[in-house]
Amino acid sequence: MVPPLERLAERSLRQGPFHDSYAAAGAATTIVVAMGISRIGLLAFVAHGAIPPGELADNHFPTTRRLVDLVRKASLEVEQWHGTADLPAIPATWQEREEAVTNTLADRHGHTRAWQLAEHQSGKIGQLLENETLTGELLVLRHG
Numbered sequence: 001m002v003p004p005l006e007r008l009a010e011r012s013l014r015q016g017p018f019h020d021s022y023a024a025a026g027a028a029t030t031i032v033v034a035m036g037i038s039r040i041g042l043l044a045f046v047a048h049g050a051i052p053p054g055e056l057a058d059n060h061f062p063t064t065r066r067l068v069d070l071v072r073k074a075s076l077e078v079e080q081w082h083g084t085a086d087l088p089a090i091p092a093t094w095q096e097r098e099e100a101v102t103n104t105l106a107d108r109h110g111h112t113r114a115w116q117l118a119e120h121q122s123g124k125i126g127q128l129l130e131n132e133t134l135t136g137e138l139l140v141l142r143h144g
Helices: 004-015 064-073 092-109 113-130
Strands: 018-024 027-035 039-047 076-083 134-143
Touching: 039 064, 064 076, 064 134, 092 113, 113 134
Parallel strands: none
Antiparallel strands: 018 027, 027 039, 039 134, 076 134
């Protein structure tokens, strides 16, 4: 069995940079991977405390230790690790583009249960990021 991070890397080599969402029992966990010549960029939400019972029950957020273990099991090494809170602000033009895309998608899919669930979960994740139960972590990985 190929470890999940290696499957992502292999797919990225074939298809180029991508953004992928995995759905489990109706809940989405998002991983963003960008492939360079010999590096993989991974954005992950990492748990630093217990997620309140019943909140995001079908989502699984690794602890720092678990994320390191997953990276190692995928035969990857961490080259750089940055908390997203320490990254520069997102440029206004990117925010405007993201808002335009989100509005278009909401117009097309806002009536669906999947969209509404994703919006609800996005709000919950935002709260967990705000109170630092979760943090966004950007890793630059390379094959070990």
